[in-house]
Amino acid sequence: MKGQRAAAPRPSRVRARSAAIGAFVVLAATVPAAASAAGTQEVDAELRYVCALPSGRQPVGVRVSAAFPDRVEAGEAISPVDVTTTVELPADAVADLTALEAATARAATRLTVGVAQDEAAAEATWHGAAEPAALPGAGPLTLTATGDVPSVTGRSDGDLTFSAGNLAVDLELGAADGTAAGPGTLTLDCSPAEDTPKDGLLATVRVGTDTAGPSGSPSPSGSAPKAPAPSSGTPGAPQDRQGDRAPKAAGDPPGAAADRDAPPCRYDDAHPPTPASLNAYVTGYTNVRKLKGASLLPPSCMLIEQGNPVDGPPDPEYLIFDTASTADFHYEGRKQTPPFESTFLTFGFTPVTATMVLEQTGPITIDSRIKMRWSDFRTITDTYVRAPLVLRVTALEVNGTPLDVGPGCRTETSLTSADPDPANHPGDHLVLYGRGEQDLGLPATGYLLLSGGSLSGETTVPAFTGCDAGGENLDRLLTASVSGPGNLLKQVQGQTCSIANPVFGDEFNAPQCTRDLQPYVIPVPER
C-alpha cells in the first residue's frame, strides 16, 4: 500500500478553529528539513515479504516510509530522506528467537532498492539500524530501523521508479544477562511475497521539466558545472552516487553535494556564474519572542556576487576599503529559503506545525568595511547583510491534520530591523551583522564573507495577511501569536565556494567546493 499522508481526512472546521485559537506556545524547534514541503511526496508502503527463519519460511510484514521529491531536473540527485524500514515479525518468528534463549534483538536492515528509468536500471542498498528491542514472551515484534540512504541521479528525462527488492535483517541477539544469545547474530533473508502490492513500488519521481520550473529548459548533460562521471553501468543509467554506503561514508572523497543533508546549491543555465560568483549555505535559529522559543532555518543556499573593494572614506588612523556584494537565496530556482517547520502547542495542548518559507522581495546586499589601523596593522571587517524577506506560511497542521491557510498567507511586509544607516538603506528589510578581525601575524577570526561565520541581528515580525482557512480569517490569530519586535537571530554562514577559483581541497587547503561546484561546507546552527 502506497499512501500519501496528505490524504488524511481534514478536521471539521469547528475543531480546527478551536485548536488553533489561543496563544501559541513553542514546543521546540523540531525541524526535519523540509519533510512535508511542497514538492515532496511522502511514501508509506506496506509490503509483504517471506523470510527464512530457523523454523522455516514465514510471512513477514515490512513497511517502508520515506520522503522523495516530486520531481527533479535531469542530472539532479534524488535524495530520499526520513527513511524508515519497519519489520513486523509475527509471533511464530519471535518464538524462533526466544527458542534460542534470546531476550533482546538489535536489528540492522539492508533493503535492496531497484531504480529504473526507461530501459536503464540500477540497484542501491538502503541501510537501517534499530534500537535494541526486548522480545515479547508471546506475540509479534516490531523492529523500526532508520538510516541515511544513497542518492540517485537520473541522467535523462523521464519517470524514475524506486522499488523494494530483497531484504536482509541482521539480528544481534542478546540473552537476559546481556551476553550474546544463541549464535549471537542471525540474518533473516527475505524476499518480496508474490502478492506484495505493486511489486514493491515505493515511489515514482519525475525527472525533467515537464512541470515547468522557473528555471526553464532542462540542462543537457555536460552543461555548466560538470557532474562526476557515472561510477558504473551504461551511460544514461540512473546513477547510485554512493552505492553501498555503510559506515565508510564519512571518509568518502569530496564529491557531489547531492548526497548531503542540504538542498542543491549550484549555478545553472538559468543562473550562470560570473567571475565574481560565490555560493554558500546559511543556517541558524530565529527566536520568536512571543512564543519563548526558536525556529530553525535549515541549510539554505545563497548565490553571492562578490563585490570589488573600493577606497573608503579618508581617515587619519585607518586605511579603509568598502565592498558591496549582493546575494540571493536560491531554492528550486526561486529566491527563497527551503520550507521549514516549527511545532507549537496551542492553548489546549494541541500540537500545531507551521511550514514556512522566507521569500525575497528584493536583492540582498552585503556591505563590508575593512579598516586597518596604521599604528599596529590590526584589521577589522564589519559586515552588514540587508535582506528584504517576507515570511510566508504555506501550511498549518493541527494535531496531525492539515489546515488550509490559503496561498497568500504571509507577513504584510518584510521582516524589519533597525538599520544603522537608514538614509542609504531605505525600505523594510532584515539586518544581520558580523565582525571579522585580525591582529598582525595572527589568524583572522569572526565573520568574513568569504570564509563565513556567525551573523546576528534582531527583527520585528510584521502582521500577517491573507491567511484564510476555508473562510475563517487566521490573520489576527497569527499576528497575535507571532508578530512583534525583539526577535533575536543568529545565522551561521559556511565557507563560500568561488566558482572561478574553486578549491577542492588537498593536504594544504581545506575544501571549499564540491566537484560539481557546490559549497563544500554545510554550517551547523548555533544557539
Place this chain on the structure above:
Amino acid sequence: MKKTLRRAAVVAGAATAAFALTLSPASAAPSTVWTVTPTGSYTATNVGNIVLTATIPMTCTTSSASGGMASTTGNPATVATINAINFGTSGAPCTSVLGNVTTTAVTPWTVVAQDYTASTGVTKGYIGNVKANVTAGACKFTVTGKATSTYTNSTGILAVSSVSGDLAVSSNPAPVNCGAVVTTATKPVFKGNYAIKASNGVTPAIVGSNP
C-alpha cells in the same frame, strides 16, 4: 588624499631601510666560494607564523618547503633550490580579513647567497624567482620577485623578511576581482622564519669565503 600620502610614506620608509641594508656589508670582500654542509635534500618548516602582506596582511600558521642544497661559486650564488613550498594546511588555512586565502607557489624558487659574516655565521641574501598565485574568493593575483632573507648557521633558521619593492603584483596576469585592495601598484611583503633540516636530520651550514 591624506591616505595616499600615508601609503607613500610607508613605502618610502621601507625603501630607506632596504638602502641601509645594501650599504652595510661593505666592510669585507664579498664571498665567491660557498660551501654548504651537508649538500643534498632538505626540508623547511615554519617557526612562528608566516605573514604575506598585500596591502592587508594574511597569516599562515603552517608553511613548509623542500628542495636541494649544493656548494657553488660566484656572487650572488644560488646555494639551494626550493622545489616545493606550501602555505596553510587543510585544517589551518591562511587567513586575512577578506577570508581564507589560498597560496599556490610556482616553483622552483631559489635561495641566493650574497654576503657572509664569519664571526656570526650569518649569510645574507634573498629568496629568488618567487612566483605564487594567491586567491581569496573571487580575488586572484600573482606575486613575483624576490624576498630578502638571512640564514644563521647556529640556529638553522632561514629568516625571510622582504622589503617593499622586493615583490610585485604581476600585471600579466593582472589581479582580478580584488578591487582597490590589490592592484599592480601593490608592494607585497613576505615575512617569516623557517627551520631548515638536511635529509640526515642535521642543521645545514653555509660558509662563504673569498680565497
